[in-house]
Amino acid sequence: MKNPYLPLPMRIEKITVETEDRSLRTFSLSFLNKADAEAFGFVPGQFAEVHVFGQGEAPFGIASSPLVKDRVEFTVNRIPGGIVTTALHNAREGDIVGLRGPLGNGYPVQEFEGKDVVIIGGGFAFTTLRSLTWYILANRERFGKLTVLYGAREPGLLLYKDELAAWQKRDDLELILTVDRGREGWQGKVGVVPAVLKEAAPSAANAYAVVCGPPIMIRFTLPVLQELGFPPERVIMSLEMRMKCGLGMCGRCNIGHKYVCKDGPVFTLAELSELPAEY
Amino acid sequence: MGTTEKIREIAAGLLREGKVDVVIGYGPGTLPLRSTPLFARTVEEAERLIWDATCGNNLAVYLPGRKDRVGIVVKGCDSRAVVQLIHENQIAREQVFVIGVPCAGIIDGRQVEAAVEREIRAAREEGPELVVEGDGWSRRFNREEVLYGACRVCRHNNPVLYDALAGEPLPSRDGGPTLVEVWEKKPAEERRDFILSEMARCIRCYACRNACPMCYCTECFVDCSTPRWLGRATDAGENLFFQIGRVLHLAGRCVACGACSRACPMHIELGLLLGKMNKDVLELFGHEAGLNPEEPPALNAFRPDDPETFLLGK
Amino acid sequence: MTINAIIVKKERVNDFLNALRAGYRLYAPVAGQAGPVFAPVNGGTGWPWPAGNTLKSAKEVFLPQTEVLFTYRTSPDGVQVEEARVEGRGVLLGVRPCDARSLTMLDKVFAGEGVRDPYYTARRENTVVLGLACNEPGGTCFCTSLGGSPFGTAGCDLLWVDLGDRYLVRVLTERGKALVEGRPEFGPAGDADLAAARELEEGALGRLGTVPVQGVKERLDRLFTDPLWDRVYEKCLGCGTCTYLCPTCHCFDLTDEVVDGVGVRLRTWDACMYPLFTLHASGHNPRPTQKERFRQRIMHKFKYFVDNFRETACVGCGRCVRYCPVNIDIRSVLAQISAGEGGSAQ
Numbered sequence: 001m002k003n004p005y006l007p008l009p010m011r012i013e014k015i016t017v018e019t020e021d022r023s024l025r026t027f028s029l030s031f032l033n034k035a036d037a038e039a040f041g042f043v044p045g046q047f048a049e050v051h052v053f054g055q056g057e058a059p060f061g062i063a064s065s066p067l068v069k070d071r072v073e074f075t076v077n078r079i080p081g082g083i084v085t086t087a088l089h090n091a092r093e094g095d096i097v098g099l100r101g102p103l104g105n106g107y108p109v110q111e112f113e114g115k116d117v118v119i120i121g122g123g124f125a126f127t128t129l130r131s132l133t134w135y136i137l138a139n140r141e142r143f144g145k146l147t148v149l150y151g152a153r154e155p156g157l158l159l160y161k162d163e164l165a166a167w168q169k170r171d172d173l174e175l176i177l178t179v180d181r182g183r184e185g186w187q188g189k190v191g192v193v194p195a196v197l198k199e200a201a202p203s204a205a206n207a208y209a210v211v212c213g214p215p216i217m218i219r220f221t222l223p224v225l226q227e228l229g230f231p232p233e234r235v236i237m238s239l240e241m242r243m244k245c246g247l248g249m250c251g252r253c254n255i256g257h258k259y260v261c262k263d264g265p266v267f268t269l270a271e272l273s274e275l276p277a278e279y
Numbered sequence: 280m281g282t283t284e285k286i287r288e289i290a291a292g293l294l295r296e297g298k299v300d301v302v303i304g305y306g307p308g309t310l311p312l313r314s315t316p317l318f319a320r321t322v323e324e325a326e327r328l329i330w331d332a333t334c335g336n337n338l339a340v341y342l343p344g345r346k347d348r349v350g351i352v353v354k355g356c357d358s359r360a361v362v363q364l365i366h367e368n369q370i371a372r373e374q375v376f377v378i379g380v381p382c383a384g385i386i387d388g389r390q391v392e393a394a395v396e397r398e399i400r401a402a403r404e405e406g407p408e409l410v411v412e413g414d415g416w417s418r419r420f421n422r423e424e425v426l427y428g429a430c431r432v433c434r435h436n437n438p439v440l441y442d443a444l445a446g447e448p449l450p451s452r453d454g455g456p457t458l459v460e461v462w463e464k465k466p467a468e469e470r471r472d473f474i475l476s477e478m479a480r481c482i483r484c485y486a487c488r489n490a491c492p493m494c495y496c497t498e499c500f501v502d503c504s505t506p507r508w509l510g511r512a513t514d515a516g517e518n519l520f521f522q523i524g525r526v527l528h529l530a531g532r533c534v535a536c537g538a539c540s541r542a543c544p545m546h547i548e549l550g551l552l553l554g555k556m557n558k559d560v561l562e563l564f565g566h567e568a569g570l571n572p573e574e575p576p577a578l579n580a581f582r583p584d585d586p587e588t589f590l591l592g593k
Numbered sequence: 594m595t596i597n598a599i600i601v602k603k604e605r606v607n608d609f610l611n612a613l614r615a616g617y618r619l620y621a622p623v624a625g626q627a628g629p630v631f632a633p634v635n636g637g638t639g640w641p642w643p644a645g646n647t648l649k650s651a652k653e654v655f656l657p658q659t660e661v662l663f664t665y666r667t668s669p670d671g672v673q674v675e676e677a678r679v680e681g682r683g684v685l686l687g688v689r690p691c692d693a694r695s696l697t698m699l700d701k702v703f704a705g706e707g708v709r710d711p712y713y714t715a716r717r718e719n720t721v722v723l724g725l726a727c728n729e730p731g732g733t734c735f736c737t738s739l740g741g742s743p744f745g746t747a748g749c750d751l752l753w754v755d756l757g758d759r760y761l762v763r764v765l766t767e768r769g770k771a772l773v774e775g776r777p778e779f780g781p782a783g784d785a786d787l788a789a790a791r792e793l794e795e796g797a798l799g800r801l802g803t804v805p806v807q808g809v810k811e812r813l814d815r816l817f818t819d820p821l822w823d824r825v826y827e828k829c830l831g832c833g834t835c836t837y838l839c840p841t842c843h844c845f846d847l848t849d850e851v852v853d854g855v856g857v858r859l860r861t862w863d864a865c866m867y868p869l870f871t872l873h874a875s876g877h878n879p880r881p882t883q884k885e886r887f888r889q890r891i892m893h894k895f896k897y898f899v900d901n902f903r904e905t906a907c908v909g910c911g912r913c914v915r916y917c918p919v920n921i922d923i924r925s926v927l928a929q930i931s932a933g934e935g936g937s938a939q
Contacts, residue, residue, distance in 0.1 A: 001709060001711050001714065002711075003663075003676060003711045004708050004709075004710075004711075005662050005663065005711075005847075005858065006663060006674060006676060007672075007674070009671050009672045009674075032671050051849075052849075053665055053667045053672060053849070053856050054667070054849055054851045054856045055849055056848060056849045057847060057849070058874075079874045079875075081504065081505045082504075082505075082874055083504055083505060083507070085874070086505070094669070096667055096668075096669075096670075096671055096672050098672065215877070240873065241871070241873070241879075242870075242871050242872060242873055242874075244845070244846060244847045245845070245847060247708050247710075248702075248707075248708075249702055249703060249710060249843070249845075250844055250845045250846070250847070250863070251843060251844035251845070251863075251865065251893075252844060252863070252865070252870055252871060253871075254893070254897065255879075256892075256897060256900075257896070257897035257898075257900035257901050262707075276817045276892075277817075278817075278879050278880065278885065278889075279879050308920045309914070309920060309922040309924070309925060310732075310733070310914070310915065310920060310922075311732075313920045314920070315828065315919060315920035315921075316827075316828045316919050318824070318827050318828070336918070336919055340830065341827075398645065398731055398732055400732055414729075480625070480626060480627070482649070482658065482833075482837050482862075483833070484832050484833040484834045484836075484837050484864075485832050485833060485867075486830065486832035486833070486834045486918050488832075489830035489831055489832040489918075490830055490832070490918050490919075497868075502867075502869050510848065510850050510859070511659070511846060511848050511859065511861040512659045512850070512859060512861060513658050513659045513861065514659065538918075541918065542830070542832070542834075542918035543627075544627065544648065544834050544837075544838060544916040545626070545627045545648075546626050546627035547626075
């Protein structure tokens with residue numbers, strides 16, 4: 001029997017400081033064992049437990065595209081007092097870490113085929129949405145119109161700035177960037193994500209909305225989506241919970257009878273409405 | 280009027296006149312020799328309050344952090360906890376109406392169970408005696424024989440703080456050596472072996488900590504991750520670290536109510552470590568926690584003649 | 594399988610257990626300061642078994658409170674991981690039907706259809722369960738209210754019934770049969786033995802209290818925001834006593850330690866009763882007060898587990914009732930829910 005608690009050995013190949021305040025870094029990991037690299041396949045929206053040896057493990061959404069075979073990327077926010085995030089931010093390229101994954105259920109990309117996809121992200125929750133965007137772009141003909149709305153508090157806090165710039169130039173997606181607070185030189189919109197969404201008013205006909213962001217953004221975005229006519233079955237959300245095993249056994253990440261690590265982290269709004277509001 | 284009736288009368292009056300939002304007292308338990316905390320918010324609920332020799336819980340544990348006005352039933356030891364909590368600004372004096380009950384000692388159900396070696400199905404006090412019954416058997420004890428060890432030598436059985444007294448003050452006890460005095464005489468190896476064997480049994484349920492009114496920290500040192508003071512393994516070494524940490528954090532604050540050792544499902548002799556700590560504080564600083572509403576806690580105050588052996592060698 | 598009930602006289606029990614010791618590690622209820630607990634039997638056979646139930650449940654034989662999952666050493670080139678191995682065969686002796694039944698529930702979590710826990714699964718595969726029927730259920734026992742029985746066989750490979758000077762042994766599985774087949778200590782059970790066992794069973798069933806649990810699951814489906822929860826949690830100290838003594842509670846934590854330069858991945862029991870259990874790194878806590886945490890306990894055992902596995906995660910062993918420091922009685926809570934009452938003062 002495969003032991004689901006054992007980590008795959010990985011090397012930190014590249015560390016990219018994403019934000020001006022240096023609170024967010026992207027870690028690009030390679031597999032030490034070729035067999036692990038070949039066996040590792042995931043769906044956007046899935047996560048993995050990253051193990052800093054001697055310190056601990058923490059769950060992070062996979063930020064890289066599933067079509068990139070030899071690298072797995074995570075963007076990590078340093079939490080003051082957090083053992084793993086602090087250790088990762090102190091790590092160097094070349095360091096060895098462990099990986100357990102992929103875990104969770106991922107975005108229902110099969111259902112998106114033939115449909116329009118409206119991706120709405122806020123802050124550093126954009127990680128798995130970046131994975132999803134790359135996936136759709138790599139399989140472009142299978143999907144309809146692709147709209148990506150991504151907002152942050154200020155320009156310096158946007159992730160993947162180089163990629164955003166490249167996406168801006170493409171004509172097979174509409175990228176709308178916004179910040180709560182603009183500054184000189186900022187070319188994109190200024191306004192909170194829900195307001196910009198309302199203004200953009202993407203069509204809900206034959207479309208899915210994929211939403212990932214801080215609770216306050218979600219709270220104000222959902223009513224806008226409802227107004228635009230997105231039914232709860234086609235509003236897709238990715239949730240966070242404190243996690244340990246990632247396998248649905250340690251009992252801590254449940255919402256009602258569902259485990260966010262195993263039955264989630266991706267849920268439709270319709271599914272969430274059936275569950276107790278305890279998340 | 281008996282104590283139970285007096286408590287009910289006081290509690291009902293407080294609730295009827297809207298002087299408190301809740302009276303925290305004792306109600307009948309669902310098991311023999313047990314009572315249970317009761318949160319009475321109406322006059323009808325206050326009619327269920329009781330007082331007897333099973334009222335062992337220290338209800339002051341429910342005070343820290345409360346925003347409402349509370350009536351609370353306290354024994355002597357519990358009242359010391361209320362005083363200490365007021366000293367430590369965990370509850371305001373004006374917030375509590377203290378219903379003091381002079382205490383004749385609490386029955387140790389575990390001692391009774393051990394003595395009869397069978398399951399007890401019913402128990403009742405009859406004057407100075409305790410009658411316990413099981414399947415086809417019945418036995419009487421002199422209540423004094425089956426009190427908690429700490430209760431038998433209790434010097435503070437009358438509440439030190441109260442707004443109303445629900446019974447006549449009782450003579451304090453002063454007899455016999457305490458558990459600590461017995462153990463202090465034993466050789467070091469025996470003490471060490473005993474403590475380690477007690478610690479090996481600990482399952483880190485934290486019932487002791489959570490039953491203690493003085494353990495109100497929102498983040499206990501065991502939960503701190505940076506720095507991580509101790510690990511989660513339940514071996515004797517880690518368990519000892521937890522218990523010693525807790526004892527040290529209670530220095531000058533423990534009111535010797537015994538709630539911790541009564542809560543412990545593994546019957547660990549917690550009173551030994553805490554009793555020793557209390558004894559040391561009394562000898563070094565002449566202080567016992569929660570006895571004097573006016574006097575600040577020992578380790579929060581400084582006197583020029585405080586011993587400073589670690590600094591000055593005297 | 595032809596044999597299904599045999600007899601062993603009490604004076605032969607140690608002979609049987611001593612013979613077992615040659616091939617199996619024996620785990621039995623061992624008397625302790627606060628009550629019997631399951632422990633490996635070192636020397637002797639661990640028999641006779643104590644009356645009543647153990648203080649801690651049998652789950653710790655399969656899911657130890659502290660367990661090393663693997664160790665590791667890192668170097669610039671990589672990491673060497675050494676998995677902890679579960680070795681050897683064992684026999685769990687003298688386990689009561691409630692605890693044996695709880696193992697079948699833990700199986701659904703750890704050894705179910707999806708990903709399996711290799712450590713728990715190995716122990717379950719390697720350990721024969723020798724149950725002991727309860728001739729005298731305790732005052733806090735309520736197994737029959739939850740689909741169990743003092744003479745229940747769920748989770749047992751063998752069920753022993755104490756008939757006074759001998760045991761009737763019900764052989765329930767091939768694995769149980771392998772332990773006793775051909776052993777000289779055992780002989781065929783006669784009608785009188787079976788009748789004696791039946792009479793004891795009826796007596797035991799008659800002694801058990803019942804707890805009204807009809808409709809609890811259906812009511813809980815609608816009770817999440819009910820004011821009942823505002824009162825019923827109030828006494829709860831938020832300790833882990835109920836969780837750790839409970840045979841079906843299975844929550845755990847995973848941490849890393851470094852011991853003498855070697856990394857250790859540790860699994861330790863955890864409890865939903867603690868505030869840290871669901872605390873997010875952001876500081877947000879979906880269960881910020883004891884009210885939510887107490888509700889979670891009841892909901893998990895009597896609704897969520899039923900939603901996922903069609904079984905109630907409570908075997909009615911009564912330990913939580915007996916050992917709760919403030920006498921929160923789950924039987925009263927269930928009765929309140931079943932009767933549709935709001936929360937009460939105690």
